Amino acid sequence: QTATKPLSVVLIPADGGTESGTIADYQPVFNAITRSTGVRFDLKVAQSYGAVVEAMCGGRADVAFMGPVTYLQAQKRGCAKLLAVGVENGQSVYYAGFFARKEAPFKSVKDLRGKRVAFGDVNSASSFVFPMAMVIEAGLDPVRDLGEIRMAGSHVNSLAALVQGRVDAAALSFDSYEKAVRQGAVDPKKFKVIAKSSPIPYPPIAVNSRMAPKLQAKLRAAFADIAHAPGMTPEMIRGYGGKRIDGYDVKFPASKFNVAASRMALVDDDLKSRILTKSASR
Amino acid sequence: MDAPAISFRNIGKRYPDGTRALDDVSLDVPRGQFCVLLGPSGAGKSTLLRMANRLAEPTEGRVLIEGRDLTLRTVKPIRRRIGMIHQSFNLVGRLSVASNIMTGALPALGPTRVLTGLFPETLKTKACMLAASVGLGPPHMSRRADSLSGGQQQRVGIARAFMLDPAIVLADEPVASLDPRISTDILGLIRDQARVRGATVLCSLHQIELARAFADRIVALRHGRLVFDGTPADLDRSAIRAIYGEAGPVPIASGGLAA
Amino acid sequence: MDAPAISFRNIGKRYPDGTRALDDVSLDVPRGQFCVLLGPSGAGKSTLLRMANRLAEPTEGRVLIEGRDLTLRTVKPIRRRIGMIHQSFNLVGRLSVASNIMTGALPALGPTRVLTGLFPETLKTKACMLAASVGLGPPHMSRRADSLSGGQQQRVGIARAFMLDPAIVLADEPVASLDPRISTDILGLIRDQARVRGATVLCSLHQIELARAFADRIVALRHGRLVFDGTPADLDRSAIRAIYGEAGPVPIASGGLAA
């Protein structure tokens, strides 16, 4: 890549966000990096995890902000390398969980046996992979033991199904739930968290593994020093979900994503296709 | 009951594109009269006929049918008393001949029959008899109207107009596409119908001979104005010249009759 | 060059729905002849005419134009030499009169002119002259064809047929919707054209008088079979009865001529 052709950056709003909102979150960061390195960027937003993996592997995207599961899929195919992960209060994790109505008698994931449960997108760490792993770790076979599986497509639809009483429990990220409460879409007094997932690594920023190592190093340095880049204010440093973060960790060990990988290994392709089949039956 | 069947009062018509089709035409057609309308092509014959049932609206003057003003409110009941034969037949090409004839009876039928197409036997018989009287036999009845020859289509249109025994018949060149034999048969049929039932006929024609043979009265338009009004006997060579212009109809003038 | 202009050899036609329109018709029309086709409505006149340029395909027999067999391969060049006047006019209603007349010249124009509608001046002049000769003036030229009266539309169709100076003219009731004056003008025009250019005319008509006045030769169909072939002088009362059936044309029989 020469300096004349901007690097193509693809952003996925991890649990929902608008095109302009997501760009507004990241534009200042990338602008700062342009100022410090001279590398220019062309930011695009996509909402399909699969399309971004294919874009990375097809060389159509140079940099991507993607969900942890997506990152791992791309990495497994040898297309992506970790660049940086946002840090907030020294941590780079978020949580997902199962939500239910306050009066529901569920106390743990085990109690979901025979119940109707909604999940989000099949490639989403927080609304599918981690919650599904929780079900398996609780000793249940998702297909055999859950009453009904609803693949609602997104965090919002998963929660909406719960709110409307179409399911007994819904899997989504805490972040998305907070947004719903803030926007008055749900009344927090009526719902509770049944179980919390293990910490999920932040959605990372990854580079195409075909990118020249020198350029990768240049970007890595720039991200590490983002807080001191010219023209940056602390408020402009944003990360997952548009939240304010302290900075980017470029030394984040890729092995920390193994937690996610282990969860992914639990939810293998065979299981996924059985879940798909079950969710489609009625 | 002495109001004329059709009464045009100072009718004028200018089409939206500026064409002036009629100009101050006044004409009373008494009940029971067989009145033939002559005039060169484009003289305004079709336009005048179409005003008698408000298919065309006059831009000046007014029309009275049996003494009643023809307005938006009265048009429905008045139209039921009028049968019209259209110059371009206006059949529903995709329907059968039988259905096309039957559409003439629709105004007399209730919504159920209209929707289901289950017509009373009497009307079916009538449709068949009318078809026969214009020379269309049973094999034609279930054929599609658009597979008929020009003259056959015109005859379907004529049968349709008589389904409800109209008190007034408006006929726009009813025999233009017909051979002389059927032409006379059909004009005879229309005249007989009218005589028997006391119906009024206003009929545009191009054939002067037929007009002379059938009309009680002949009127003629030229350039949208009434230029002749008289009995068949009054229609002499100079009158014809006044209607059609200088040369007069050539077949007569150039010795067509002598052949 | 002594092959007849049009030659029908043992033509038969059965429509897909089973209607038998023509039955073993053989007819040679020599070059330069003005041949009139008579026959009652539904006799098969239109069908026969439409076979001369293969708009209808014979189910039996074959058609030769100027000695050449009319096949799928030869039809294009042959059609260019033929001008046709259609019984139902077949104008493009949404186009202007000028454009409709001009469509008659399209076969002679290259694709660029066809696409852009930029026609050569000579053709424009010709279109205007033809319009004038059928009695349509400049104010009609830019009007939409579907806003014309029936007779005016028929005249546009006639002008269109002459745009390319056809060697053969097929005319299907060209004057059905026209008044007697214009009828004779137009048949005169067709005859003159034919005489001057040595063109052949095959023309179906319903008016026996006009047939007598203009034809070099008269042929007649009845129920799809040729029942008469002779000069106008041969067309006597008994011939007419053979063509149209028992009663014969009434206007003549009932003293129409005497009026």
Added chain:
Amino acid sequence: MNSTAAWHYPSPFGTRTVAIVIAALALLWITGQRVEIGRMISMTGEAALAAVGLIPESEVADGFSAVAGKLFPLQISTSTEVSRIENFDPANLPLFAHIETVETTTQALNPDTLEMEPRAERTTVLVEPVGYLVHVAAKMLETLEIALWGTVIAILIGFPLALGAARNITHSPALRGLAGAAISLLRSIPEMISALFLVIAYGFGPIAGILALAFYGAGYLGKVYGEDMEGLDPRPQEALAAGGATMLAQLRWAVLPQAMPRFIAAALYVLDRNMRMATVIGIVGAGGIGQELKGRYDMYDYGHVGTILVVIFLVVFLLDRAAAHLRRAAL
């Protein structure tokens, strides 16, 4: 004439018609049970009764009012934290904008206690009173541009295909079959799917969206234009053919003049359909208002969703009027 023969009035429908009608009803009955049409009717009925107050509540009515109610009030302003605006210059505000200081209390879920906890924040925001409307309008314009080009390309591909598939233009059955298959192929791939593939081929951006819309639109126009041309009054074309005019001449002077009003209507339909479809395929990264809509929905900003829906309605409505106008002028 023969009066017994005259009695022959054809019967309005044959046993074949009756059999077909019965078969169709049976099919509807069986499939209707499988897709729970009965439940749909009873639920809708309940909602209707609840709406007029005859019964106290209905699931459907509740569900509707729960969501639909939240669409209002529409959101038309924007407020942006000034600290997030690069090179913010308080002396040089955008038109109509002003600065406010707001104190907000937000709720956050504490991962340890699993309880919601309030947190107070004080921020300076730039308020633009019609900022969101302007933003939506800009996105809408982009959507319209995508839809417009999707339509233009659809016509460029679809019209030749239609010519190939129309019985009265193309006489060779082989060619017609080929064109028909191409049309079916273009129409059989859901835009959503072709957009996903096109994004991979052309990269993220409007091109993939335009092509996805254009491919499907080409299939639609190929089909509709073809059928329109076949359904015309054949006589004017026949008159031209009778004179020996080429197919091109027949097309230009008999087919097109007659078909134009329908062609225009179909193209405008594709345009407005593209506009709405852009809201779906925009999601894969093809620009336009789609992501805005999906994103706002995912962020529970129902007021924003309401604004977008109203704007889409207005644009569709105006397009409809314009289309009706054009059609009538061409009629």
Added chain:
Amino acid sequence: MNSTAAWHYPSPFGTRTVAIVIAALALLWITGQRVEIGRMISMTGEAALAAVGLIPESEVADGFSAVAGKLFPLQISTSTEVSRIENFDPANLPLFAHIETVETTTQALNPDTLEMEPRAERTTVLVEPVGYLVHVAAKMLETLEIALWGTVIAILIGFPLALGAARNITHSPALRGLAGAAISLLRSIPEMISALFLVIAYGFGPIAGILALAFYGAGYLGKVYGEDMEGLDPRPQEALAAGGATMLAQLRWAVLPQAMPRFIAAALYVLDRNMRMATVIGIVGAGGIGQELKGRYDMYDYGHVGTILVVIFLVVFLLDRAAAHLRRAAL
């Protein structure tokens, strides 16, 4: 006759036409630059050149072949680990099925070392040679049922609206305006969005999908049926009106017989469009093949995606043939 006057041949186009054409071209030029049409053409051109081997490679061609190539070979069999099948009875296998033992090496994460380790596994699987095809066919049937009912309801709502909006049926401009607005409203809400709301109101299952399809379809049919009725030859209807026939009679005996082929074509178009749309709205939980398609895409199972696309194409193609047949019979 007067030969100077005869020289008056109207000019083919006026300055107004020329001005409109120039304005349209300018619009296309400007918007074309905004949506990168130039880039689209050059990329597509490159791909075409690459395809015929004139240039070594093109991004687009690579991207296409990367994805499209993966659609093949189509996946038509299923294999299920027998250990995951409840009450598996090896003596009583499904039709055509057989049992295989496969040895696979998978990479698994060792929870202790947190390293990926290869692990050989030996599993017994039940192979159904056309199992996936059967599954897709069953889903397709369900999709067709949803599409069918979406179409039936669309006709039931759309036809009355079309009557209300058609100039030659409804004479009152107020009523026409009302019907027109309802049609615009129905057409302006993207199915995706109305499906989201309807799922909340009616619950998961086909009802929400059917209604979402039906609402939009009703808008489409309202528009198209209305325009079709307005575009008919007015003379047969005029003939009936001239005799004093009611509007109902005119509709049943002049309008419908003429419009039927178009009506059938439009309804069949809605049917096949619904079928494809079901692949999009199915995603929100409305049944049909949509979730299967989206899910397989998200799982990178392109062989499965290929199978689904081929099945959709076949169904669209067959529907097309059936539609053409019906239309021709009605013509």
